[in-house]
Amino acid sequence: MPVRTAYSTKELGDAVSDLKKQCGAPQPRVVIYFGSPKYDPRELSRQMKQCFPEACVAGCSSAGEIASGNMMSGSVVAMFLDEDIVEDAACAVVGNLSAEISMADAFATLGRHFQAPLASLDHEKYVGLVLVDGLSGAEERLMEKLGDATDIFFVGGSAGDDLKFQSTPVSENGKTYSNAAVLVLLRVKRGFEIVKTQSFRTTGKTLVATKVEEAHRQVIEFNHRPALDAYAAALGITAEEAPARFFHNPLGLMIAGEPFVRSPQRAEAGTIFFYCQIKEAMELDVLEATDIVADTRQAIAERQAVNGSGNGAGSIRGLIDFQCILRTLQLRDEHRCEQYGSIFRDIPMIGFSTYGEEYLGHVNQTSTILLFR
Amino acid sequence: MAGQIKHMIDSIVEQRAKGNPTIALTTKTKLVLKGLNPDRFDSGSPDDPAVITKVKAIAADLGVHV
Numbered sequence: 001m002p003v004r005t006a007y008s009t010k011e012l013g014d015a016v017s018d019l020k021k022q023c024g025a026p027q028p029r030v031v032i033y034f035g036s037p038k039y040d041p042r043e044l045s046r047q048m049k050q051c052f053p054e055a056c057v058a059g060c061s062s063a064g065e066i067a068s069g070n071m072m073s074g075s076v077v078a079m080f081l082d083e084d085i086v087e088d089a090a091c092a093v094v095g096n097l098s099a100e101i102s103m104a105d106a107f108a109t110l111g112r113h114f115q116a117p118l119a120s121l122d123h124e125k126y127v128g129l130v131l132v133d134g135l136s137g138a139e140e141r142l143m144e145k146l147g148d149a150t151d152i153f154f155v156g157g158s159a160g161d162d163l164k165f166q167s168t169p170v171s172e173n174g175k176t177y178s179n180a181a182v183l184v185l186l187r188v189k190r191g192f193e194i195v196k197t198q199s200f201r202t203t204g205k206t207l208v209a210t211k212v213e214e215a216h217r218q219v220i221e222f223n224h225r226p227a228l229d230a231y232a233a234a235l236g237i238t239a240e241e242a243p244a245r246f247f248h249n250p251l252g253l254m255i256a257g258e259p260f261v262r263s264p265q266r267a268e269a270g271t272i273f274f275y276c277q278i279k280e281a282m283e284l285d286v287l288e289a290t291d292i293v294a295d296t297r298q299a300i301a302e303r304q305a306v307n308g309s310g311n312g313a314g315s316i317r318g319l320i321d322f323q324c325i326l327r328t329l330q331l332r333d334e335h336r337c338e339q340y341g342s343i344f345r346d347i348p349m350i351g352f353s354t355y356g357e358e359y360l361g362h363v364n365q366t367s368t369i370l371l372f373r
Numbered sequence: 374m375a376g377q378i379k380h381m382i383d384s385i386v387e388q389r390a391k392g393n394p395t396i397a398l399t400t401k402t403k404l405v406l407k408g409l410n411p412d413r414f415d416s417g418s419p420d421d422p423a424v425i426t427k428v429k430a431i432a433a434d435l436g437v438h439v
Contacts, residue, residue: 144434147403
């Protein structure tokens with residue numbers, strides 16, 4: 001049975017009722033939702049939990065929503081996971097991200113629920129979702145702590161707010177938090193896959209970060225030159241022309257031939273500010289853009305083929321797409337949202353446009369997808 | 374002396390992965406994201422004390438002994 005999904009563009013009270021009506025019976029075990037900032041996040045969270053009192057309910061604000069073939073704004077989308085997909089689930093909150101991050105309380109909560117420490121759980125049966133306050137700037141530290149403590153994969157995104165950059169809260173079981181992350185740990189019945197797809201190839205040119213301000217996501221020098229000058233030289237353009245190329249020529253930390261994309265945000269006095277951290281001495285490839293729609297279509301088609309069916313959605317029962325807002329903006333600019341949505345038309349899915357994606361670390365300009373078999 | 378850093382990195386990956394190739398790959402990925410690229414070190418790499426200190430700190434974070 002495929003995963004149930006729903007979306008609504010109605011106003012708050014009616015929207016939650018609308019989602020519940022689309023969900024139908026029986027009550028789901030887990031509800032994941034992403035809501036436009038037009039909704040009061042506290043009230044949305046409270047009403048979602050009230051509607052699904054028996055479920056583990058988690059969500060966050062978004063910068064655009066996606067539900068099975070529709071890229072939207074001003075909506076709330078939800079996925080309902082029942083026992084056919086998820087045997088068991090628990091949520092926990094990691095608070096106070098701006099301070100020294102401690103996973104102890106969250107891991108204790110999850111460990112109590114599953115009656116085993118997280119480090120002992122089977123990474124092929126358990127998978128985690130992570131939703132982070134998108135303005136916390138703490139994603140790298142959070143993901144590093146998670147990755148240090150467990151080999152279970154956590155995949156997710158940084159909450160958005162339609163590019164207002166004012167408030168990007170996360171919610172768990174009726175409560176709403178800022179400066180926090182929500183973890184949802186799932187014991188999956190049949191299996192899952194994580195797909196990280198980005199539409200870039202290397203130019204073969206590299207830059208080494210020789211002076212950084214890591215905490216502020218700044219690179220001051222590449223190759224012992226002002227960062228902007230070195231970046232521009234790698235592309236054969238002037239420093240003045242360089243910011244216009246940030247979008248199409250981000251940098252990639254290459255791991256096993258695949259880029260972990262670091263997107264430049266802006267330049268200031270020769271320094272480049274990124275959307276995620278770059279550590280000193282890191283060597284990065286200068287990337288060039290390829291086709292988002294074609295690449296994502298291929299990535300999903302490959303997963304469908306692996307799952308043993310070339311017919312429709314095959315055995316993909318549902319997926320959650322954490323899609324970078326930069327990709328969404330590009331698709332909007334190119335009037336290709338419908339093309340992108342069509343990739344998922346036959347697959348039950350939800351997603352949202354993020355302020356960054358989480359998979360092993362914090363990444364930019366990807367679609368990072370959790371796929372249920 | 375040379376090669377100690379590669380030996381330490383291999384030990385981190387082995388202890389963490391316990392023979393599982395998926396975890397071996399993700400552990401290497403975690404190392405790269407922490408700023409320690411395993412591919413840059415081989416048995417001839419000099420035993421740079423600063424790098425060795427960094428590897429020990431990373432090992433401690435990952436809960437393994439080197």
